[in-house]
Amino acid sequence: TVTDHKLLERIWRAVAAIPRGQVASYGAIARRAGAPRRARLVGHALKVAPASLELPWHRVIAAAGRIALPADRPEGAIQRERLREEGVPFRGE
DSSP: OHHHHHHHHHHHHHHHTSOTTOOEEHHHHHHHTTOTTOHHHHHHHHHHSOGGGOOOGGGEEOTTSSOOSOTTSHHHHHHHHHHHHTTOOOTTO
């Protein structure tokens, strides 16, 4: 629906606004988009986002400060590498 698409667009704008070298949780993005308690929707929005948006999806992390994607999956490794390239520190490293 139009309302759903507008919410997706708000989520995409919130993700696009995360500055280089910083991260935001799925929940924080949901709140910024006006959809508190809809953190899972943020994950869905990133999955269905057109590639042409070139969103910095790698800057979105789990609430506990961890990468939500499994480390053994290519996407998890890509996310970790992109965050390292931006200077995002990881605990224990």
